[in-house]
Amino acid sequence: MFTLQILANGVVLGCLYACIAVGFSLVWGVLNVINLMHGSFIVLGSYLAWGAYNALGLSPWASLAIAAPLFYVAGYLIQRGILNRVIAAPVLVTLTLTFGLDLILNNAMLLGFKADYRKLLLDPPLGSVAWGSVVVPVDRIIAMALALALTLALYVLLRKSRIGRAIIAVRLDRDAARLMGVNVASTYAAAFGLGAAMAGCAGVLLALIFPISPLSATPYLGKAFVVCVLGGLGSVPGAVLGGLILGLVESFGALAFGPEHAVTLSFALLILFLIFRPQGLLGKRGFE
């Protein structure tokens, strides 16, 4: 049935969206910083995968292993060096600051890579798989699986590792965490680094599916916003749920209203949620 195909598309898309958003949600939830560079990080990750494949013959799966530490370090340094100076400042300042940083990053990408869309085409192509009437390209399945794996890895990291627990502690009560001996500044930097790493890895995965260009940064960012508001901040399950909902809304919305309106639909949903349930489906009230 046609609906099943749309459903499948929506779920695949949803998992990717979850991966896009989970790093963004972490940074927003823990540092109370909306990182407007997130979209550009994703695009940069896509370029990394594209470049590594075309220049070095590295498969995208291998690029993941490079992207993660590279982006982590970059994110850590950016937070520690720049954002940390204004970490206590009002929302307006941090938001405008990351906007300014993103302008620089995006401009640099436009200069370096040009605005033309590029495609990472696997050679040989991986083909598609069919279940009944539902057809899904193999690269999407792999990307979806990896996206979920990465998201799960982050979840486990947050819960089990020392740095992860420090991040959660700081999120729950910054001053209490400090009193317990947690170095808040490096914890913030680590959280930001993780967010950047997730973005970079998401970019690598997305390179297989979507065209790559600096112009895609804003749409990715927009999706991250919507997922966070729908699913709730600072929670991995929230990002997954929000991602799935967005994926399904976009897929069915494209069917109902046409693909060009799918984005507007998601923004309208965003506004509705902001008005009626700003904490999202799985978030807790009171985190501004």
Place this chain on the structure above:
Amino acid sequence: MMRRKEWILFGGLLLLAFLPLVGESYTLRLGTMACMYAVMAVSWNVIGGMAGYPSFGTAAFFGLGAYTGGVLLAAGSSLPVALGAAGALAFAGAMMLGAVLMRLRGHYFAIASLAVAEVLRELTNSATDLTGGGMGLNIPLGISGGDGVVTEATFYFLAMWGLLFIAVVVITMIERSRLGFGLACIRQNESAADMIGVNGTLYKSLAFAFSGVFVAMAGTLYAGWVHYIEPPDVYDILFAVKPIVMVLLGGLGSTAGAIIGAFTFLGIEEVVWRNYLQVHTGVLGFLVVVLLLFLPHGIVSIGRRVRSLRAGHG
């Protein structure tokens, strides 16, 4: 009543009206943009500086005004009618939307105000019959009633200047009124303001409405001035961010600072545009970063800092 700085500013503003006597086409264009930027900045200051709510809604108001006015002008309305309609629609819309949106604080309010611009842009894009959609909207020449490039330029400069003047007068009156006092209280401690009898919802909605009405009218003038608009031009996210940067440049919280910031910003933008076109957004970004990290109180605070440095060594 008014401090010396404000008299100087008002004086400068009045003097600016005589620009057409000495300037030619290019200067007038610059002056018109400067006044437009200043309208955006002083308007943003009402919601962002006075009420303390970080609005990213300027793009929404500007685009709304550009298209409302533009469509009316294209259909043959006179400029005053187009301006009135744009202003009234923006004011009413903001009052209603404000009541709902301003229950949100901080980030959420910022995103919501930005999302409104996105939705409006898409709606404008889709309403092709009315607005021309993605193919843009043409606004006829000759609205100014004169011909020749210089008279057009003069007309639009004076119109934008007039709008700025009215905006400054109204907003200064607000600052000194009960509304202004109430907004200051809301900004500093919203629950305490509630407890002493301030109707927070009403005041915030009014602040949001005033932050939009003049911007919308500026949008209408812009549409008439450039003769051709497209949704991505007028609903540009940069229009949401630039007024914030201008106000931060000039020192948060004062109308005078907003005007100074706007004029300074335009100056920098022109210089960068003419010399570094390829990297001009990057330079803007750089400016923002430097400003926020090192001059959180705007360029007006440079004087204060220099003085205190000297005093330290004196």
Place this chain on the structure above:
Amino acid sequence: MAELMQLDAVSRRFGGLQALDRVTLDIGRGEILGLIGPNGAGKTTLVNVVTGVHRATGGRIRFEGRDTTAFRPYQAARAGIARTFQVVQPFPELSVHENVTAAALFCGANGGLRHARVVAGEQLEFVGLSAAADQPAANLTLAMRKRLELAKALAMKPKLLFLDEVNAGLNSAEVEQAMGLIQQIAATGVTIVLIEHLMKVVLSVCSRIVVLHNGALIADGPPSSIVSNQHVVEAYLGKKYAQMAAQAAGNP
């Protein structure tokens, strides 16, 4: 109407916690009512519900005959209900005088900014803060901040004034001063509800006392009857002491 305010089975629930449990209480015009109870009894919640900060989840509130259950804080303020906060909340960027002017401006009925400034000056003098009038409110000591809270509440020209722990953090001399002020305020006709932990204060100043425990009203009467009320002793000190006290009272 003799009763200024009537609470009729007022309840307030926060998730799983019943903070107020069917509180029925009348507040008479001109009295100084003491509201006491152990920590967490719901005293501040009661004030929050009456002033509109929280909406009652059950029951009705009537003020001067009007149903004010659904009133928002600014409506309660304009109707004539004022309160001070336990944790003082000034407007930090404004001066002391401007803080009080704000209260006078938005609540003191008509009159513009000028009139509000005059009223503010009067209240500042009444509480003894005139000297500090032009200082930023953020610079005040705790005792002075409490007086600022009081001045703001008075500038609202209230009919009913809730004072929430005005004496917390004050030394005994400051407490004496505060009590003197409160009695002067009552003398002008304002009805006062005093939330207090200091028994000495409550017993000496209040004409009537009500006791809250776990959100419910467990006693209501003149000071003498409250002190010997077994339920009250039990609420504060536990069953064992209450029994001991009852036994002691039984044996002359």
